Amino acid sequence: MTLLITIFAAIICTALWYFKLHNKKLMFGKLCLMYWGAALMWTVDAIAEYIELEAEYFNPSAKDMLNDAFLGFSVVALGLVIWLVMLLVKDPKNVLRIALSKKE
């Protein structure tokens, strides 16, 4: 479930990057790469688990699925938080700098 949610997040982000958000200043490509990196790593993890559990891998309990889904959405949220922090630290449009200098 975590793998599936991460793959969907990566696909949605990549589509958004391709059609709308390909401005380098937005660093949206970095978010895509982050999700794709995690999705690839979890794919390897899933393959290893499948080799160990075989067909049982596809029959998780409802409790495990719910926990994995909760984890998947948390991972997506963490990815977005990391991207937002990177964006605010770099502040490519000087929005933060202007806002802070106005307060002084």
Added chain:
Amino acid sequence: MACFTVPAAEAIVTTIVTKVVKKKEKEVEAKANAGSEEIKTPHIKLSEKLSWLNMMLWGGSILLMFEHIWHGEVVPWFPFLTAAQSAEDTSEMLHEMATVGVGMAVIVTAVWIGMVFAANAIMKHRPAEEKEQAS
């Protein structure tokens, strides 16, 4: 258990390599500028390509570390990995790092190599298409 440490270690190495490459690229650019040579960059810089790999490795490792914290496999106190507390668990963890961890690092690197080849092919073919469109 600790499979994410292998791609994280690779990420450290590739980040250092990227910094060195970026520095060298800047030096070359500065030299070219001093000699008033026109800098043509029709291709994507190596440091830019390496930054894709860095982002995949760092992003993946951080998100996987979060998953390990979630499952209680990474803790904020020494030795940080619960599997490192007994010899039996440690050997299991090392086995997982050698198989799953290395597999993760290899697949991310392989995908990155594919991305580099694809990017090079796109950059190579673009001018020809533009010429065709112009004619």
